[in-house]
Amino acid sequence: MKFLHSISFLTFLFLLYSPALAQKGEFCLIYFTKxxxxxxxxxxxxxxxxxxxxxxxxxxxxYLINDEENSQLFEKYAYTYPKVYPYVPQLIISQENVAIGLDQVVKVEKLINESEFNPCLLLEGQVNFSNLDLGLLPAHPKVWVGNKLILPGSSRLNSTLILELIESPDPASYLDSLGIAYQRIEPEIIPISGGRGIKFEKALRIDDWVIEWNEYGAGKVVELSESSSEIQSYILLIFIILLGLALLSGVLQRKVLKKKAAPKK
Structure with missing residues (x-):
């Protein structure tokens, strides 16, 4: 009987510390966009x-490949993993599973829905998200988790603290409870493609790291400022006018040349 109890206890420990269970609940993706x-x-x-x-x-x-370092990192991924191509949008799920182009990217939702976990594929190999030191991620990443966005800085923050801030409902209150200094800042709209951005309600800076978050729900997609849109419209209008003038000038010049080239009666 004692032997059976020992086996049961060992089985419990195995299940408790099983890598699969440790990874359960975290589905990590690397997203290259522009x-x-x-x-x-x-x-x-x-x-x-x-x-x-x-x-x-x-x-x-x-990783936004408009950034030169992020673009270079993308090239390194393509060199390291044969199934990665320098084409956006692209979701890297694993070494053997890469979604390239819009059609494939949107289909990844089915995999997210059906799978329990997925480690992050870094250049060095697969790493479970909870084991990541976000401060050591290369280039200039943005880390999105539920209702939060983490913009890593160059300073070395405790990786455990960052992960705890990610899990905390209110990062500011959590830092207050630890007596750690930080600065409340106005959240900035994070630009995405299509003249839009993603907006959060709250933000703080700790050293040169920035965390933005909502009390409830993920970041909200918003149009960029009207002034920015108006400037773009004016630029487009000026371009059209200049193009029209150039075409008109070309037509007039051809008419003049034809008139000069015509034989005199």
Whole structure:
């Protein structure tokens, strides 16, 4: 009987510390996108807002390839993993599973819905999100988790503290309880493709790290400021006018040349 109890206890310990169970509940994706990409204009709101609001287990490490270092990192991924191509939008699920292009990206939701967990695929290999040191992520990532956005800085913050802030309903209150200094700041709208951005209600800065969050729900997709849209409209209008003048000038010049070339009677 004691032997059976010992076996049961060992089985319990095995299940308790099983790697699969340790990973359960965290589904990590690497997302490469670009402001100005028409297909990303469709995928960005889905991946960075809709899915995050619907799947609490989702963790997304986003790299905007408009940034030169992020673009270089994308090339390194393509060099390291044969199934990765320098094309956006792209979701990297694993070494053997990569969603390239809008059609494939949106289909990843089925996998998220059906799977319990997925580790993050870094250049060094797969790492469970809860074991990541976000401060060591290369280039300039944005880390999206549920109702929060983490913008890692260059300073070295305790990785456990960052993960606890991610899990905390109110990061500011949590830092207050620990007596850690921080600065409340106005949340900035995070630009995405399609002339839109993602807006949060609250934000704080701790050293050079920024955390933005909502009390409830994922970041909200909003149109960029009207003034910005108006400027873009004016630029487009001026471009059309200049193009029209150039075409008109070309037509007039051809008429003049034809008139000069015509034989005199």
């Amino acid at each position: 402001v100005g990409c028409p297909y990303c204009a469709i995928s960005d709101p889905i991946v960075l807002s809709k899915w995050l609001g619907e799947y609490p287990k989702l963790r997304i490490i986003e």
